Amino acid sequence: MDTVQLIIDNKPIVVKKGITILEAAASAGIHIPTLCHMKLEDLNIENKPGGCRICVVEVKGRRNLAPACCTEVADGMEINSHSIRVINARQTVLELILSDHPADCLICAKSGKCDLQDLAHNMGIREIHYKGEQSTYREDTSPAIIRDVDKCIMCRRCEMMCNEVQTVGVLSAINRGFTAVVAPAFEMNLDHSVCTYCGQCVAVCPTGALTEVDQTSHVIKALSDPTKTVVVQTAPAVRAALGEMFGMEPGTLVTGKLVAALRRLGFDYVFDTDFAADLTIMEEGTELLNRLTRFLNGDKDVNLPILTSCCPAWVKFFEHQFPQLKDIPSTARSPQQMFGSIAKSYFAEKMKISREDLVVVSIMPCVAKKYECGRDEFKVNGNPDVDYAITTRELAGLITLANINFNRLPDEEFDLPLGESSGAGVIFGTTGGVIEAAVRTAYELHTKKPLPRIDFTELRGMDGIRQATIDFGGFPLNIGIAHGLGNARRLLEKIESGESEFHAIEIMSCPGGCIGGGGQPYHHGDVEVLKKRQKAIYREDSMKKIRKSHENPYIIQLYEEYLGKPMSEKAHHLLHTAYFDRT
Amino acid sequence: MPKIKLAESTVKIIKDVCARFNNSEGELINVLHTVQHKLGYLPAEVQEVIAKELNTSVAKVYGVVTFYSYFSMIPKGEFPISICMGTACYVRGAEQVLSEFKRQLKVEVGESTSDGKFSLNCLRCVGACGLAPVVMIGEKVFGRVAPTQVKQIIAEYREGCSSEKAKSA
Structure with a gap:
């Protein structure tokens, strides 16, 4: 050297x-x-x-x-x-x-x-000796992200994320001199652009120029309305990062304190998106097996590889950029939306609460989830399955606002039935986790034999594109994993050119997966923070009594009492969706 | 801004220019120069075609178009007026000449008159500093222009002055 x-x-x-x-x-x-x-x-x-x-x-x-x-x-x-x-x-x-x-x-x-x-x-700045003109650019509010470019210092981090890492190409520096700003083409608003709302621009913005749309006031209003029953779901990646907002070491798991805080905030039921992640595996895993069975029986028209569909930014990405591939991803809704749908049908009926009187709030590591819950296909008569999605950061703000001493909270348990989950549901929060969860279930359903091992370490890691072959009872199942939309694009181009030999592919928009989501505590450029969160997710998985989605007793009960079986007509209606060509 | 539909022949012109520069993103500025020379200006729809051909984002193309004052998204007038704002012209009163053009034509820099006859722009030094302040209309150079002459110059072009006298770029 x-x-x-x-x-x-x-x-x-x-x-x-x-x-x-x-x-x-x-x-x-x-x-x-x-x-x-x-x-x-x-x-x-x-x-x-x-x-x-x-x-x-x-x-x-x-x-x-x-x-x-x-x-x-x-x-x-x-x-x-x-x-x-x-x-x-x-x-x-x-x-x-x-x-x-x-x-x-x-x-x-x-x-x-x-x-x-x-x-x-x-730097000890106590006085600004230069009195400059102030720029007065209009504020641009989209369903998920607010641009207030008067606060932009032209560091170009967002532009680098949007173009080089995500290859979405919405943001660019425009104009010159004093009027220079970072903006979409023709200075259109974000909601008219091909923005996926992945929020990676927000995650790296050093100032207040790019922030999420804050919905905490709506949540407070719902919580203080005595006519409403308010339930909350928390995404897996939140528990591995929220502690950082209260001075804890990155990688500290705060699941129990998170539940306790939500209960003290006044949520009537504290549930877990991990439950819905288990449900996603039942549907998506079954869909994978159906496609695989048709493929093995010689059906040439079957859409393989199957692509995961949990990530709303990824969904919007392929709807804009690869509409010709829109029949390839799984039709399974994301865990957030599956949860909302089940909460406002199965749970509401069980508790005899009308849909209109039930408010579903989700705590997400993500800003795109705000956009996702507003999509028309996830509403019934105008009433959304998920009413509000707030980020990990917004939740920390709410906890502080409510004067809750987070660090001294006891550990509490999620409510039942929508709060029980397996370790497979937990690992949805990191790159490689969704596909590992799917393999754990699909393997046992396909081979009718118990897994020889539960940890598929070959699917784990931080490399942008990974691949592995899993022995599926004699059949070599080729799996691809990409995180970051630029890596996803490279994988998709391989599928399009016929170069790819994959049967199943997991894609997450944010580097690291949801642990590195646009709604997480700011990492300030320290990648170790993401790695520690990832380790925490796997630690939570290893501590779980149940590690496979199909063994979650409340998932079994949900199918027995309500849905019938995976991919049933009712399941299709409540848990699946369609994609649109947005070009 | 209103959407325009590009003619097939226009799209072909743009694609040919891009191809001449090997559809290389690194040639973006050259492509924009050549296309503007052929079409007169670079509206949004033209930038979209260029972005696609060069495999880059429209935002990047728009970023370059708005960075360089030479590029225009507004069609140039039949008689494009350029006021030199180079150092020599500036100290000899180019700014007063410019404001008189703005006053007479009722347009700002970068705009065109509603009848499409005139567009107004500034440029930096045409290499005729001895004639400062310099105004160009089309390719014709006017030297030692005084604000009092501006009205007369415009009138000459308005009153049917043939376009040969000032071939538009």
């Missing part, structure tokens, strides 16, 4: 050739402040336009200051990361950025979580 020797802040170090000053400094334990730069190691995600100039350092012998994030180290370099010249430059740059930034920090949705605010604090 080629190395170079250099000196940073009087400290001689030896580092790998080709890395940046920023990386070299980090390896020596020296923190150089950044703003536009962001790197998610192992996920091939990096933004370094070198635009903000916050990370400038002094390099001996160089006339101007060097941006550390995009200057390579060289042999013999002498670097000063905090000389007076450097600090003055950083403060000036920051003051210029702040000179046209709205000063409404106190009431900004991003307050307390804002990289720009943190930086202004850390």
Whole structure:
């Protein structure tokens, strides 16, 4: 390995050739402040336009200051990361950025979580010497995401996510100079664009320019209405991340405290989306087996590979970009929507509550779920199956607002019947989890033999595209997994060109899967946070008494009492959907 | 903005230009230049075709079109007027000349008159600094233009001045 020797802040170090000053400094334990730069190691995600100039350092012998994030180290370099010249430059740059930034920090949705605010604090900015004109761009509100580009600092992180990682191509820098903003083509609103609402732009925005549509006030209103019965479902990835909002280590599981908090907030029934995930496996697994059986019997017209359909951003993605493939994904609704449908039919009937008096709230790691629950096909006479979807972050806000000391809550259990779940339901929260859950059930239903092992470690990991072959009682089942829509696109192109030999493919829009969703606590560019959440999900799975969806007794009961069997007419009506060509 | 339907022949022109540049995304600026030269301007529908051909997003194409002042999404007038705002012209009063054109034509920079006769734009230095301030109408150069002459220049073109005198780019 080629190395170079250099000196940073009087400290001689030896580092790998080709890395940046920023990386070299980090390896020596020296923190150089950044703003536009962001790197998610192992996920091939990096933004370094070198635009903000916050990370400038002094390099001996160089006339101007060097941006550390995009200057390579060289042999013999002498670097000063905090000389007076450097600090003055950083403060000036920051003051210029702040000179046209709205000063409404106190009431900004991003307050307390804002990289720009943190930086202004850390750089000791107490006065802005430059009084600039303020930009007054219109606010753009879509079903899931709000763009308030007056707060945009042109770091271009969102643009990188939207174009390079997700290959959706909605956001781009437009205009020049003072009027430059990041916007969709022709400055159309997001809801007219091909935006999937994956929310990865929100996840990386350092300021309040991109935020989710906050629906907590609707939830509070429903909770305080005595005529309504309010039930809540919580997605698997929420329990592996919510603790971070209350100062806990990433990867802390807070399932019991989450249940206790929801109960104290006043929800009448605290249920689990994991139950609906088990239900999804029953339907999707059966659909997979049906298609596979037809395939093995020589049916050439069968649609294989089957693609998962749990992720609403992924669904909107293929409806816009690959409408010709719309018959390939499973018709199974997402767990959120299956839950809503069952809550407002089976559960409402059981409890003798009218559909109109039942409010279903979901806690999701996702902003696209807000859009999904508003889709017309998930409404009955205008009444949505899921009324409100709020993010992990919004829930943390509600808990704080209600003065609940989250860290001191006891662990409590979900309510029954829609709160029981298997470990297979839990792992829906990470890339690879849905397909592993499906394999656990489909294998036993297909071979009529118990699984020799429950953990399919070959399906796990963080690589963007993974593949594995599972022995399905003598039949080699080829499985593909993609997370991140750019990776999904690459897999889809392989299917289209006939290059793919897959039978089943799992796709999740967000890097890491739902654990890295657009509604999760901000990771601030630290990929370790995602890895710890993933480990937590598998830990929860391994601690579960029931690990396979078809062994969940309340799922069995639901079929016996209400649905008949998977893919029955009633199941089809309540649990399946259709897709649309949106080109 | 109202949607326009591109003629088959127009789509073919755009596709041919893209093909000449190997449908390469890296050639976006050259493609936009050539297409604007052929069609006069770059409306949304044209940008959509270019994005598809170069396998890039419309947002990216729009980003480049709005970055460079040379590119226009509005059709140029029959007589495109360009005011030089280069340093020499500027210090010799180009701004006053520009505001007189704006006043007389009742348009802003980047716009066209409602009868489609004139469009107004600024540019940076045409290499005739000795003649500052310089105004170009089509390819004809007017030197040492004073604000008081503007009304007369416009009138000349309005009163049936043949378009040969000022061939539109």
